[in-house]
Amino acid sequence: MSTSLKIYDTTLRDGTQGEGISFSVTDKLLIAQKLDQFGVDYIEGGFPGSNPRDISFFAEAKKLKLTHAKLAAFGATRRAGVKPEEDAQLRTLIESEMPVLTIVGKTWLMHVHEILRTTPEENLAMIEDSVRYLVAQGREVIYDAEHFFDGYLDNSDYALRTLEAAARGGASNLTLCETNGGKLVPEVHKIAAAAVARFGRDKVGVHCHNDSGLGVAVTLAGVDAGASLVQGTMNGYGERVGNANLVTLLPNLFLKMGRTANCAKNLKELRDLSLFFDELANLRPNPKAPFVGQSAFAHKGGLHANAAQKVARSYEHIDPALVGNRTRVLVSDMAGRTSLTLKARELGIELDERLPAMKGLIDELKEREFRGYEYEAADASFRLLIAKWLGQQKTFFDVENYRVIIERHNNQIWSEATVKLTVNGEAMHTVAEASGPVGALDKALRLALAKAYPQLQTMSLRDYKVRILESNQGAGSRTRVLIESGNGKKIWGTVGVSDNIIDASWEALRDSVEYMLMQS
Structure with a gap:
């Protein structure tokens, strides 16, 4: 089956509700442009009027020249007892000037009675009135049926009537929201199939959360049942444990299920897109992420x-x-x-x-692995090991000794490193200071080599990781240090192991310098 889908990204709204996820206005504008380039059909930008950041975003988003994607503003149905034209929140949606307006409404009778504190009939009127009013303003309206699966299991007839109300109002899509993230695959498939049977394949969408670790699975089940619009977030960002992860969903849909969408032609850009989002969110990419993780293949x-x-x-x-x-x-x-x-x-x-x-x-x-070395993230150290056994190793410098002194003075900690080397027959004795011992060693080593190897000026230490091996040995435990270095063009990793953390760091630093010199 080759069924075309619409892909709806809600990273800028639902994704930013995740703990530790925050994007500036500039970030959000860059994300919108990136998603448009990738070929996503809808980009949900947030709640217009709810906070200064979203207000600024929608003001600037009007100026974006998107080539394919439609920007959507998110809100809710009118309040009980209030006419749509008098509802301040609906007015804010219209004033956002976004071409698509997505509104959420109540499906579960428990919410109608205990949260909205209104009648079932008034809730139906709130849904239909709100959708019809926004459609009359010339906007495409997508209706998000909140807690649809819980509501359906509680009272299937009423849950479907809420969808009918949105359809009568003119909603282009009825998205079934698995808001609590607790449903299993067979439940979602059965209920989504019932909605598709009532309203047609082109009218139904799915929006799922990942609280049971099944966000992707239940979304795929919804599509298999006939849903044609897929909502999710990049890298699965979202409240609690996150939303259905589009980065995992898309290749499953396109490569495994025979579906297609506008962005299917750009699937080769998926890993770069995932890394782009993690970079803006200031998160380390998950190496175990399906399809795009460093360890995936x-x-x-x-x-x-x-x-x-x-x-x-x-x-x-x-x-x-x-x-x-x-x-x-x-x-x-x-x-x-x-x-x-x-x-x-x-x-x-x-x-x-x-x-x-x-x-x-x-x-x-x-x-070496038995002693605690690990080369999976230390390609440069592995390359040096190969060079040694192939007889390709070159001696760039000889180390006589090094020393590190750590001093605390007036509540300030300083480290001083001394390095003695022989470089091309010339003795070099350098001293450097930094707040930490590894930084001081790095400075002193490169200072000693600067005259003979000026290319080291472009090298920088990018990341530093320490792992204690056999921690039951207490302070005498063996330590593994992984260092990531770069020169603006290339990044490489090195490893050192010792029962002394400074010595392990020195070994990884030395490997990093020797690797760069060997490469240059």
């Missing part, structure tokens, strides 16, 4: 890596390039000759599995 076991090399689909459910991702081979104590050969190829090195040095390389790798 990573192979660690030697047998898996070997099989994936011969027949990719034997261990990969799709071609990773379809979503902008790639196959990765991880090296570990599980590695064999094939894993190492494939990993080396990723780094641009052609290794012959029959090389005599391979046994020594594998043995050292396994021994």
